[in-house]
Amino acid sequence: MKGHETAPGRFVKAPSLYALSRLNGVLIKFAGGITILTMAIMAVVIPYEVAGRYLLEAMPSWSGEAATFSLVWLSMMGAAIGLRKGYQINLTTVIDRLPYRAARIARGGSLCLMLALLLIMTWYGLQQTLINLSQTSPALEISMALPYAALPAGFGLMLLITIEDLAGMLFFPPEDNHKT
Numbered sequence: 001m002k003g004h005e006t007a008p009g010r011f012v013k014a015p016s017l018y019a020l021s022r023l024n025g026v027l028i029k030f031a032g033g034i035t036i037l038t039m040a041i042m043a044v045v046i047p048y049e050v051a052g053r054y055l056l057e058a059m060p061s062w063s064g065e066a067a068t069f070s071l072v073w074l075s076m077m078g079a080a081i082g083l084r085k086g087y088q089i090n091l092t093t094v095i096d097r098l099p100y101r102a103a104r105i106a107r108g109g110s111l112c113l114m115l116a117l118l119l120i121m122t123w124y125g126l127q128q129t130l131i132n133l134s135q136t137s138p139a140l141e142i143s144m145a146l147p148y149a150a151l152p153a154g155f156g157l158m159l160l161i162t163i164e165d166l167a168g169m170l171f172f173p174p175e176d177n178h179k180t
Helices: 015-054 063-084 100-131 150-171
Strands: none
Touching (some): 015 063, 015 150, 063 150, 100 150
């Protein structure tokens, strides 16, 4: 499946999948807002840092941290948005040449591997966030849990999207393109 823009409609007969698809849609919109905000922060802070360094000969101490923390959130939310839209790397040239049943098994296997990886990354991201609750960043003096929270947020959202993909594949296979 290439994208999810119309995905909730195909799950109308399965209320739990429909709810998951709608939840993912709302979370992706929220992630889009975070992406826009962090891009805006970077678009302002990085030129300000360069101007401060070369024109004023005084680099602001907080600008590097603000840009780095924004980049972390931008990367994680952008990855989740890309996954939802079907932009992830995929071996379609191999899978497209397989018979229908083998292609479904390969796709299901790859989704199961993704689920395992995303579950592990979400768990460890959450652990890192909790470990860094009491640590503060040197320049911005905010809890380091804030930038680390991008990890469980991004990986967790990707986990939900992958669960939706796997459930959709298992319970609602495409009705056309059946190869034998």
